[in-house]
Amino acid sequence: MKYPVLVLALAAPIICILLLSLFFDYVNWEEGRAAPTMGDEIIIMSNDTNDYNRRRAIFIPFPHNTLGSGVDMECRWETKALREGDAAKYDSTQRAAFAEGVCVPPRLNSSLRVFSSAEARECLRFRRVIISGDSYMKQLFVGLADILLSTKLSRDYQMVGSSNRSKVVASANHYLTERRRRDNTVAVVGAGVHIEGAALGEIKKFLNLTKRTIFVPMPAGLNRSREVYEGLLPYLAPNHPEHPFLDVFQLTRSCTMQNCSYDGSHRSRYVNRWKAQLLLNTLCEILG
Ligand SMILES: *[C@@H]1O[C@H](CO)[C@@H](O)[C@H](O)[C@H]1NC(C)=O
Ligand SMILES: *[C@@H]1O[C@H](CO)[C@@H](O)[C@H](O)[C@H]1NC(C)=O
Ligand SMILES: *[C@@H]1O[C@H](CO)[C@@H](O)[C@H](O)[C@H]1NC(C)=O
Numbered sequence: 001m002k003y004p005v006l007v008l009a010l011a012a013p014i015i016c017i018l019l020l021s022l023f024f025d026y027v028n029w030e031e032g033r034a035a036p037t038m039g040d041e042i043i044i045m046s047n048d049t050n051d052y053n054r055r056r057a058i059f060i061p062f063p064h065n066t067l068g069s070g071v072d073m074e075c076r077w078e079t080k081a082l083r084e085g086d087a088a089k090y091d092s093t094q095r096a097a098f099a100e101g102v103c104v105p106p107r108l109n110s111s112l113r114v115f116s117s118a119e120a121r122e123c124l125r126f127r128r129v130i131i132s133g134d135s136y137m138k139q140l141f142v143g144l145a146d147i148l149l150s151t152k153l154s155r156d157y158q159m160v161g162s163s164n165r166s167k168v169v170a171s172a173n174h175y176l177t178e179r180r181r182r183d184n185t186v187a188v189v190g191a192g193v194h195i196e197g198a199a200l201g202e203i204k205k206f207l208n209l210t211k212r213t214i215f216v217p218m219p220a221g222l223n224r225s226r227e228v229y230e231g232l233l234p235y236l237a238p239n240h241p242e243h244p245f246l247d248v249f250q251l252t253r254s255c256t257m258q259n260c261s262y263d264g265s266h267r268s269r270y271v272n273r274w275k276a277q278l279l280l281n282t283l284c285e286i287l288g
């Protein structure tokens with residue numbers, strides 16, 4: 001099977017603006033990494049082969065789909081009960097998303113797709129997605145890996161602490177390494193606490209330097225995250241379609257249950273999977 005490779009460009013929290021400006025020079029490819037150190041029990045492969053409701057998924061090249069930003073992305077986190085008989089139409093990834101909760105902005109009510117694993121794989125096949133940033137971006141990476149691998153890495157083991165997080169990232173990368181060379185690269189970059197102290201001007205300068213990069217803002221609830229988020233909105237899609245934007249601020253603001261986060265700041269696995277669903281909606285479209 002051909003999986004896209006997902007490469008995480010940062011191993012440790014570093015002053016993020018430094019990282020950001022070096023982004024295209026400093027890519028710590030993890031593709032040659034050794035097998036996971038935690039043993040195979042970290043991966044529970046699901047044998048869910050239900051392709052029943054699967055539709056063709058295609059990749060949308062730069063500047064990708066623009067979902068919206070700011071008030072247009074405000075959403076209410078809610079679980080969805082599937083109608084009797086409908087459960088069989090969805091794969092385990094989709095069923096888990098409905099049970100764990102989704103946060104659909106009303107404006108996207110009829111257009112946002114909850115991707116099945118097969119659809120996500122089909123869309124990203126032959127693509128290289130580089131996810132760069134700090135621990136928050138590692139979590140987004142694991143959310144996407146959960147969907148692509150159709151599996152729950154180590155029973156939704158929450159990645160408490162950076163060494164745990166690195167192990168899960170290494171495992172996910174290990175299982176995603178089969179790929180093609182002719183990849184069309186997508187770069188996704190962002191950070192959480194590490195840009196709290198950054199001047200808005202530096203981030204804008206970064207956006208100017210790194211064309212075609214999808215920017216991911218800080219989650220809600222951190223010091224200055226609203227200020228930085230609101231300050232950046234005018235510079236990002238949809239206001240500036242040449243700077244694609246993945247607005248995860250609103251969904252983190254909406255997820256207020258105790259289990260949305262395991263340390264008050266980093267989000268739980270299911271929230272990261274929802275972020276990854278929004279990324280898939282930015283990169284992919286379903287035909288028919
Ligand atoms: C999935 O199928 C394989 C091969 O049929 C089997 O060895 C494995 O135990 C199954 N895994 C699960 C989680 O059911
Ligand atoms: C999170 O907590 C809420 C409220 O306590 C609960 O309804 C929901 O099922 C939990 N979600 C997950 C994925 O555990
Ligand atoms: C979304 O649209 C469906 C069907 O039109 C409707 O039943 C539902 O209430 C809408 N949900 C929201 C959050 O607007």
Ligand SMILES: *[C@@H]1O[C@H](CO)[C@@H](O)[C@H](O)[C@H]1NC(C)=O
Pocket residue numbers: 157158160161162163164
């Ligand atoms: C890693 O996670 C395990 C299980 O959740 C936990 O017991 C352990 O303390 C964590 N390790 C670190 C360094 O946080």
Ligand SMILES: *[C@@H]1O[C@H](CO)[C@@H](O)[C@H](O)[C@H]1NC(C)=O
Pocket residue numbers: 201204205208
């Ligand atoms: C970004 O680049 C444009 C022209 O390429 C320039 O006018 C603008 O001042 C730059 N903005 C920043 C914040 O550097």
Ligand SMILES: *[C@@H]1O[C@H](CO)[C@@H](O)[C@H](O)[C@H]1NC(C)=O
Pocket residue numbers: 223
């Ligand atoms: C966040 O801001 C509050 C109030 O200004 C301050 O007391 C706190 O130390 C800050 N927290 C961090 C992590 O910087």
